[in-house]
Amino acid sequence: MCAFKLLVFGALLLTDIACNGWLFEHFGEKYRETDDVSLWPLPQKYQTNPTTFKLSASSFQIFHAKDSSAGPSCSLLQNAFRRYFSYIFDHVKKHGTKEDKVSDSELTELQVQITSTDPECDGYPSLKTDESYQLSVDQPTAVLKASNVWGALRGLETFSQLVYEDNYGAITINKTDVSDFPRFAHRGILLDTSRHFLPLKVILANLEAMAMNKFNVFHWHIVDDSSFPFMSRTFPDLSQSGAYHPYTHVYTPADVKMVIEFARMRGIRVIAEFDTPGHTQSWGRGQPGLLTTCYSGSTPSGTFGPVNPSLNSTYEFMTRFFNEISTVFPDAYIHLGGDEVDFSCWKSNPDIQKFMEQQGFGQDYSKLESYYIQRLLDIVKATNKGYMVWQEVFDNGVKLKADTVVEVWMNNEVEQELLNVTGAGFNTILSAPWYLDYISYGQDWQKYYKLKADTQIHVWKEKPDYKNEMAQITAAGFHALLSTPWYLNRISYGQDWQGIYKADPQSFNGTAEQKKLVIGGEACLWGEFVDATNLTPRLWPRASAVAERLWSDENVKDISSAYTRLVKHRCRMLRRGIPAEPLFVGYCPHEYNGL
């Protein structure tokens, strides 16, 4: 047996072992890793070799290759060089003086070569960004090639993951070749800053963790019913009255800029979601007249419903508001929400009833919803932005632009089952197996389905139906994005990362063309039960399971190999200051230092 593991215990053993060829093979075949290396997400192609090189903090350099289109003026890369240099050497206490003579087995530099004419140093990543890279680690120089800075960022992360300490604490790397690219273009994390306010520090730390996992989209669910922390220059009253607190619980324009720039430096798009016409209670506080007045009989009840779709003033407001949003957020897409619109308030309002009549909608309030969404889409289209929407917008037959991204979050079969069961008047029990537990005990459940507090719903089917939804959306030619199995706010006791890891966005019945329309997925951490106290450990390393599913080859799915690598990856995140929670019993050589 060619025991590579022995090698890292001491170079003296090298001669005792006859190792020929590569120890690590392509993902499709079995491979082994040293105890000290753990790549996450696993690269598409990856070969390493027992030959090791040492890295010295006093002599090692990351710099621009001579023939690179990027140079020292590319601050994005300069920042990344500094960041990854720190990750590699931060724990090294004493730096020796630089020696004149390079030792035989030293790796002295990583050359980064950007091959496109435009390295995109000052640009923003997009859905079409090429994130591929090639990395070759050999003496005395490692070379990282990418067509632009975005691929270089991914390659730098991989390079830093290849470095480890040998048994004597020496910084070591193996001769390695990597050729890598993402399986999906859209690999996102949704954070919700409405139900609980998240301090900037927490958002930035999680962007940092996203980069460690090669995520490239921060879906910022920035406002919702509970609060409106986004400070609008056009409508400052929205946060003045709608935030939990107008000074301590808001994101100023400068804050938002910082998040966007911090994300850009890490190759992460920021897609803001301004969800309407539902989920807008907090909007109403600073924008009187925007929401529908609910009626109790013939008099206003004092409560408000969704945005009022019958008034011209609504569309004037939305035009001005989204004009601002389209300039604040540079990404080509805005997420417009469109989920969970409750019709009861609309139904109660005599003006809305009249409007329904005028428009010939009869009693079909989904037509009113579609009418609103259609006008909103036209408004946003005029800003030259693309849009993302939750699946209901598609389900309701709204006419969408060809490049619309539809995000699937519901599990229709479960929902249908619930409606059937409860419609028949039965109490049932929810057993919530791996995939289906997004409907669970507690208030969240009551909110979505308006059931009695003591209702018990038993749903047991093991094959969730988000697959049908993915099939339908892509059959209609739209881009689809999967979230259903990745509602990470849902928790259950045990190793739930395994179910998260197994879900696959392309595992539905459809043609190759349809599969191509699946642009990726998002791990969603809704904010009902998380804030700065518990968000980061709840998200990591569970979201890392999604990261590998969205980056690596579809055949990378062995749970026990994933477990071994993920345990080490989480220890690496700890060492880099991210309090990622443990997968199971065990320890990290360097435990988390915070509380």
Next chain:
Amino acid sequence: MCAFKLLVFGALLLTDIACNGWLFEHFGEKYRETDDVSLWPLPQKYQTNPTTFKLSASSFQIFHAKDSSAGPSCSLLQNAFRRYFSYIFDHVKKHGTKEDKVSDSELTELQVQITSTDPECDGYPSLKTDESYQLSVDQPTAVLKASNVWGALRGLETFSQLVYEDNYGAITINKTDVSDFPRFAHRGILLDTSRHFLPLKVILANLEAMAMNKFNVFHWHIVDDSSFPFMSRTFPDLSQSGAYHPYTHVYTPADVKMVIEFARMRGIRVIAEFDTPGHTQSWGRGQPGLLTTCYSGSTPSGTFGPVNPSLNSTYEFMTRFFNEISTVFPDAYIHLGGDEVDFSCWKSNPDIQKFMEQQGFGQDYSKLESYYIQRLLDIVKATNKGYMVWQEVFDNGVKLKADTVVEVWMNNEVEQELLNVTGAGFNTILSAPWYLDYISYGQDWQKYYKLKADTQIHVWKEKPDYKNEMAQITAAGFHALLSTPWYLNRISYGQDWQGIYKADPQSFNGTAEQKKLVIGGEACLWGEFVDATNLTPRLWPRASAVAERLWSDENVKDISSAYTRLVKHRCRMLRRGIPAEPLFVGYCPHEYNGL
């Protein structure tokens, strides 16, 4: 309506409102609190009044009453005065100079009066400690009376909880009378430092949080199968070989001393658990010959089972070991574990088989287990310590000392159900309602029941059977301690604190005499899935629900009142540096500053 809430918005409104008598009544009746005050756990008797006093950081003092048996030499109290002064004034930025003239509505001092001859300044709390106190807040002096320092600590916590900032930021307290005592004498938290090592900092922070919730027992499950972080002077090899790392992942004698003293200063007992004969894999690494050699057929399999009960050397080791433990931990009780002994290894070993024959145990290995436990109890008894054990020890009919505390953690009915169902060869589904979900998905489940990985167990009964166990233990005259509904390592989506809050240790069929034998309960946070990254927010404020159940009157059980108070209590914990997670949507004026 006597709107007390208005008062705190400005003293000018005072004259507009006709308020007579107490606003806040005893627990049995409805009461209201100001928006700014929130007592947790709720005192037994508590009356407050609209009259408010201000506290100034520059003039307010906590000191010993003239007729107190404790004075400035009582460092436990001096420390507590400093701690609570900080909690009350820490956020105040500018301290004014002390004024000569005391304003009309100022509270200038809290006098602490210890009434017993021996204040117990240098003692340790015990199961019999009187923790009652009386607190009277009136101008110009508040008086806290307790028979000893332990009651004074509880009263200081209550006093600090009564203080709030008015709308102008002024530190305020209402005229108040409190007469308080705990419902149960044993109110514990179990932390597990074996499955994951917990840095000292994390343990100390959680002791601090325990004091904020009037918990008085730290059940330190210090070693287990996974690792042996306790550094023994007598047997240093136990941690040298059994810890995850012999230097970075151990508790030195100095560490243990610090934990005990830090806990003592907060009125918290430290009860160490050294669980045998099962759960001892890590012991075997540093103490060869202690564990049973498992056999595969007629040859040793290379694995080890529980402690070998057939050898004299085992009892010699235990005698020396527990002699050390009895001096290291000053508490009158040691927890001896005794849970989950797996007989398969014993059965495989020919020496054990021979011993069984010699002792006339037949094939009944529970007799062998009892034999071991009996000898261990005798060893510990000789050190003059009392002992606590898990319920199996009682269930197996081991002869126990009259003062033994039996801890109930299993839900026999569920377990029986599982055995019945799986014994019949059926796959079943576990739906895990509120109380029953201690058996859940994941490896934990497999560990306990040795089922196939894909087994699904459906258990649905709503009345757990720990009540029978409590009835049996107390009918036999033993002290019982409840943990079953408080395995806080189990998690589920939503507001699971409600189920935790509703459970009651005395709600079983039994006589008044039996009920008196219930000494309390423990919230257990087993370590499979928690470490420094996520322990504190997972424990708090869920453990706070247990705290109120164990301290307050049994009639304090209204969920919506508890919700309102607990939300504020968790914000207070945040402000004091404890990252307690949110109960639901909302915010705290001062959010957590960490990550």
